[in-house]
Amino acid sequence: MIPVKTIEWIGGLDGVARLIDQTLLPGELRYLDVRDVETMWEAIRMLRVRGAPAIGIAAAMGMVLAVRDCAPDRRDAFLAAVERAAAYLNSARPTAVNLSWATRRMQSLVIRHPDLSVEALKWRMLDEAKAMVDEDNAVCQAIGRLGEPLIRDGDSWLTHCNAGGLATAQWGTATAPIYMAHAAGKRIHVFADETRPLLQGARLTAWELQQVGVPVTVITDNMAATVMAQGKVQGVIVGTDRMAANGDFANKIGTLGVAVLAKEFGVPFYVAAPTSSIDMRLASGEAIPIEERRPEEVSEGFGRRTVPPGVRIYNPAFDVTPHRYVTAIITERGIVHPPFHEGLRALFERLPSSQP
Numbered sequence: 424m425i426p427v428k429t430i431e432w433i434g435g436l437d438g439v440a441r442l443i444d445q446t447l448l449p450g451e452l453r454y455l456d457v458r459d460v461e462t463m464w465e466a467i468r469m470l471r472v473r474g475a476p477a478i479g480i481a482a483a484m485g486m487v488l489a490v491r492d493c494a495p496d497r498r499d500a501f502l503a504a505v506e507r508a509a510a511y512l513n514s515a516r517p518t519a520v521n522l523s524w525a526t527r528r529m530q531s532l533v534i535r536h537p538d539l540s541v542e543a544l545k546w547r548m549l550d551e552a553k554a555m556v557d558e559d560n561a562v563c564q565a566i567g568r569l570g571e572p573l574i575r576d577g578d579s580w581l582t583h584c585n586a587g588g589l590a591t592a593q594w595g596t597a598t599a600p601i602y603m604a605h606a607a608g609k610r611i612h613v614f615a616d617e618t619r620p621l622l623q624g625a626r627l628t629a630w631e632l633q634q635v636g637v638p639v640t641v642i643t644d645n646m647a648a649t650v651m652a653q654g655k656v657q658g659v660i661v662g663t664d665r666m667a668a669n670g671d672f673a674n675k676i677g678t679l680g681v682a683v684l685a686k687e688f689g690v691p692f693y694v695a696a697p698t699s700s701i702d703m704r705l706a707s708g709e710a711i712p713i714e715e716r717r718p719e720e721v722s723e724g725f726g727r728r729t730v731p732p733g734v735r736i737y738n739p740a741f742d743v744t745p746h747r748y749v750t751a752i753i754t755e756r757g758i759v760h761p762p763f764h765e766g767l768r769a770l771f772e773r774l775p776s777s778q779p
């Protein structure tokens with residue numbers, strides 16, 4: 424069975440960006456048709472669409488929505504609208520580099536074609552946004568093919584948050600090797616960390632693995648040590664929102680703890696990282712901006728107050744895992760082993776135009 428489509432464009436320039444409203448899962452599978460850039464900004468900010476590659480695609484579609492009504496004979500106003508839309512969408516969430524990667528890609532498309540009319544540029548932007556969906560599918564499937572041999576028949580792997588189909592256009596980064604192993608007939612079982620405070624592991628990863636028929640067990644985040652100590656985990660695989668040039672990477676809060684545990688218990692720890700999530704401009708993970716979210720996500724998660732009123736809350740949405748905890752990085756271009764600095768540099772030297 425094929426994972427569901429997380430986001431796609433329906434129709435022509437007057438069409439809609441259709442996305443699964445992930446805040447409603449697992450209770451309800453409802454699609455949201457987004458028709459304007461403000462609604463797209465809100466959808467990204469509120470995690471209706473989430474996960475680094477998916478918000479990149481959403482931002483690209485948001486750029487189309489922002490400029491499609493620009494007057495065809497007012498080029499300056501159109502160019503200004505492109506710039507404004509990029510800055511606006513980039514402000515929705517700071518950590519995942521895919522967001523600004525996608526808006527930059529749309530901006531550079533416009534800059535590269537001074538010969539085209541405003542109307543032609545709008546269509547080119549739409550084609551580019553649609554192409555990102557196809558590319559994302561190809562990238563995730565390549566990660567899946569490369570990562571699948573790491574999984575042995577009968578293995579249990581642990582994952583944190585949701586780096587699955589719901590975090591991309593369809594296949595997921597961390598889940599792609601799992602889906603491929605499952606399709607190849609290997610018996611693979613997944614431990615999904617619940618992932619406090621917003622429960623992406625319990626609500627989303629468990630949901631999508633169940634849809635495809637992969638056996639999954641949800642554990643609360645503080646149970647990861649126990650399942651590893653009990654020898655129940657043969658591998659860990661996570662995604663990333665932004666990886667620095669040395670292999671340090673940001674991912675959902677709690678990933679660092681899982682990585683430290685994996686090292687302690689001798690469990691290989693893999694990061695599935697499309698090259699669009701690797702920010703070669705950052706030397707190390709220290710420079711990755713970390714999103715801090717509303718305290719109520721911790722104190723009143725899912726409608727019930729669990730912290731006394733007046734108590735301070737700290738709610739960073741991501742943490743940074745130093746590269747020394749990483750066994751290997753699975754990109755669509757190959758598996759990178761330590762030393763990551765050299766491996767990633769070599770990868771990007773073969774890919775000169777991949778970062779707009």
Ligand code: MRU
Nearest residue numbers: 473474475584586590662663675
């Ligand atoms: O806050 P979220 O739900 O957008 O966080 C998502 C994650 O941390 C994912 O693990 C990450 O984006 C990798 S996506 C393939």
